[in-house]
Amino acid sequence: MKFRRYAGLLAMLGMLGYSANGSLAQEKVVKIGLLTDFSGVFAQLAKDIEDAWMLAYDERGGMIAGHKIEIIREDAENSPQVAVQKANKLIKSDGVAVFGGLISSGGGIALAGLADQEKVPFVAGFAVADELTGKYCSPYVARTSFAANALQSAAGAYWASEGAKTAVFMGPDYAAGHAMRDGFRRGFEGGGGEVVLEIMTPLGSTRDWGPSLLRAQQSNAEMIYSFYAGSEAVQVVKQHSDFAMKQSMPLRGDMWLYDEALWSAMGGAQLDAVQITVYTNALETEASERFKEAFKKKYDRLPVASNAMGYTNANAIFDALAVAIEENNGELPEDGAKIITALSNLELDDPRGPVRFNASNNAVQDELYMIRIVEGPEGLHHELIAHTPYGEDLPGCDM
8 A cells, every 4th residue: 555655756756756847757849841952963062051040059059949959861962852842841740830941043943832831931051043023933932142143243243344345144944043053144234245145055064165165165255154063063173173164264253153161173274264153261350250150160160152041041030930939929810921931130240241031031141252263372262352242133023
């Protein structure tokens, strides 16, 4: 009898302990999907995003507004079809509150439709196609990167202002490549230049760039402006150098063409290249210095532009969730659109510079940066040579 009374007392105390510590037994969790292109041509960019997400996660101690953060990773494999399959899994099986990170623009456009249909927020981290926050805009869709037209029209305007009159555009033949081409053309020709030739190559399958570079040479243009990323960027930069075109027809581009994460593979071919970027570790703002210090402490290297973009993506999602939860009495809102509304009202003191969001939920920076790759005592590094205004987003959102 004594044993039974003792066992009963223990059971009662256990129940009381469960009640008193219910917050521990029933810890609130917010699930967030990191859906990006971990395999294929964008694998390095995906790793850059993941590294930045984990830094932002660590800085919050893995918590948002009293909720433990659970990040669920999925590989979109650079395929719109796979991206939709994996997003459906995140939404319907894992129960994520929001998902972000995607690189591919084709996948981003597909996911915008799915997010709108399922009413679960999608915040693109890299996808740049103008339609994402234009034609396909939605109360459940945002992005933290930029629109292709905004970045590349700024690049085109800059090179026209520097006196360039003719250019060849080279890029991959898919949604983002077309958007980048159109943006550069608008800025360059709007500033008085002329794109005399467009060379669009199959994404992920080109290895020999000789025929394309020969066509560019035969155009007699002053420069090539190009958008490539990952392994394709390495191949284009090296083969352009092998063709001895660096002086006669310089290869200009953006931060993905001359991504620091690819420098070792480029073998010095990137020296003296000039590029436009949303972030450079040569930037000496307070926010950039804090980011550099924290990133180097965690990963023992300086961050690159894709790390900064991943960091913006994670912070915007985390901050928007925190606001939405706090405004909903400490609980996740049932309507995911409130998370996007909270995000669209954010003003981030970001390593990239001040980042805000326009009416189409598209990230906007006040300025962009032109940098040159130079050699110093510790090897190649960025030299900041100019600030240039952020370009304009295209109209088309009717939300």
